[in-house]
Amino acid sequence: MSDLIADDGPTPNAPEFTVSEISGAVKRTVEGAFSHVRVRGEVGRVSRPRSGHVYLDLKDERNVLAAIIWKGVASRLATQPEEGMEVIATGRLTTYGGQSRYQMVIEDIAPAGVGALMAMLEKRKAQLAAEGLFAPERKQTLPYLPQVIGVVTSPSGAVIRDILHRLRDRFPRKVLIWPVAVQGANCAPEVARAIRGFNALTPGGALPRPDLLIVARGGGSLEDLWGFNEEIVVRAAAESAIPLISAVGHETDTTLIDFAADRRAPTPTAAAEMAVPVRMELLATLDALEARRSGALSRLLQHRRQRLADLSRALSRPETLVESAAQRLDRAADRLPAALRARIAQEKLRLSEASAALRPATLRRRIAEEQRRLDDRAGRIAPALNRLLRQRRADLDTRTARLRPEVIARRIEEQRTRLAELDRRAQTALAAGMDRRRTRLDALERMRAGLSYEETLRRGFAVVWSGDKVMTTRTAAETATGLEIQFQDGRLALGGQRTKAGRKTDEPPEQGSLF
Structure with a gap:
């Protein structure tokens, strides 16, 4: 490192270092001096990109320290960093040469005391409550007597023994135990997996x-x-379709699963008491209900028997009810033979009157009358048919007269004359229309000729072309590669080297030239 620090005096021969050499020297110095540090601070910005790494800031009232948790370490942390949480981070300092900054590589992170845990707990509770996971309307009613009870706990602790013992004392039921870790880093994922696993079982399946x-x-x-x-864990409890009892800790302990569960029990033993009723109490209740049912049934039968006796005394004797009907039947039986004889005599008289109309003489007279009516109508049919025939023959003669050759020839001549007249009128109208259109076409041609630039050329003007474009300014004509001048009697191509003013360099301008 001493080689990289320059003296205070002039150093014309001081060695030169690359940026990477300076960055590497700083990195080795920082990592050598701070290879293991514990930093206490408040978690600021937290970023979790798709790579799985966690980027965060540790800050106090004056400074900010950038930090990173690699993906493998982040997945094993018991406490995940959250913004605003006070923590103690353990790791090492290093530098990041790409941005000329130093940062901390965190290997472990923990809340800074119970106060920090409580603050984080309250924040998480408020967040989940805002999502409605603790709402009373989400709570389910516990079944009165469940057939199968699922228990999520440690299989080796006293809790499961207390629950099983209490269930045997009150009302033995089938119990399924899902063993989980009840503390440590594996606790939360195993408990959530157990709750969701029980919900995923198929009703009526092998398990x-x-x-x-x-x-x-x-x-x-x-x-x-x-x-x-x-x-x-809280989300798994809130999403459970099976009613759930939370029995975590003692009566004074409170966890967030207590708010998401359908019922909270102060102790695991109390949870077993909430799960099932007491079997002996149920039997005693059933006996009491059976005794009450038997007594009520006996009292009801006695009351109905007494009521029936009271009503029977108010009824008349059966003999009294049928006496009047028996007398009416006897009177009707006495009148029945006379009524039958009278009816038979009446029907015999009606039969005699009807049979009189069916005698042979009467039938012959009816047949003779019908024969006379038929002869009369037959006599009237022949004249009517003759009249109809004559009328039809007259109509046929009239229509035949209309189809004679001279009549048809006259009709054809009339139609030929009418067609000739229509043809003459059409020829006259067509000629008049052609004259009108020819006059209009001549007028339009005169207008076109008057508006055409060619008429302007006849008055002494000219048009300068460059290919298919008309040159309207001097600047455009100077930059054009080739020019043509159109006069009244044709076009003239201009050649030769041009000066800035547009004249040819090898001859003077002629009189009347445009250049």
Whole structure:
């Protein structure tokens, strides 16, 4: 390093260093002096690009230190940095020559005390509450008697033994245990995976889907319970379609999963009590209800029996109800033979009257009358047919007269005369129209000739062309490669070297030239 520091006096022979050599020397000096440091500060800007690295600022009231957490380290951190969080970062200082700055490479990061954890917890709680994850309307009702209970906890702790013992005492149920780490870096992802795993089970499958979930852990410090404050766990609990009871810590411990769960239990044992009722109490209740049902049924039967007896006393005797109907039946039976005889006599009389009209003499008389009517109509049909025939023959003669050759020839001559007249009138109209259009065409031609620049040429003017373009200024004519002048009787091409004024260098300008 001493070779890179110049003396105070004049150094005309001082060595020259490249920018990369200076940058490398600074990097070695900084990394050698600060190879392991712990820095306490507030997290400022945090950036997480697609590469997976984490870029952040550590700041206090006066200075800012740029820092980076490589992707592999960031995935293993127990605490992820958040803006505004006070932390203690462990790592080393290095330089970044591409931007001439120094920065800290963080290898571990932790909150700076319980106060920082509580501040981060309150901030995260407010954020999740704003998203509606803690809203009361999201809470589900716990099943009264679940068939299968899923427990998310450590399989080796006293918590699971307390839950199983309490369930056996109250009401034995099937229990599925999903073993997880209940503290440390693996706690949050394993708990979230267990909640989502239980929800992913198919109802009625080989492995039954739980009707109720219990997430349980014993008491501990804020740091021990921190895994249940992670956002991934809270979101998994809020998204659970299976009702969930949170039993994390003691009664005084509060974690964010308690707010997202459908019910919070002060202890794991209390969670088991919330999950199932007491079987003996249910049996006693059933016995009491059965006794009440039997007593109520007996009282109801006795009341209905008494009511039936009271109503039966108010009814008349059956014999009294049928006596009047029996008398009416007897009177009707007495009148029935006489009524039948009268009806038979009446029908015999009607039959006799009808049969009288069907005698042979009557039928012959009816046939003779119909024969006379038929002969009369037959006599009137022949004259009517003759009249109709004569009328049709007269109409035919009239139409035949119209088709005679002389009549047809006369009609053809009339039509030929009319066609000749129409042809004469059409020829006259066509000639008149042609004359009008010829007169208009002549007028337009005179107008065109009057407006054409060729008429102007006849008055002594000329047009200067360069190819297909008309030269309207002197500057354009000077820069043109070749010029032609159009007169009244034709065009004249100009050649030879031109001066700035536009004249030929080998002959004087002629009288009347444009140049």
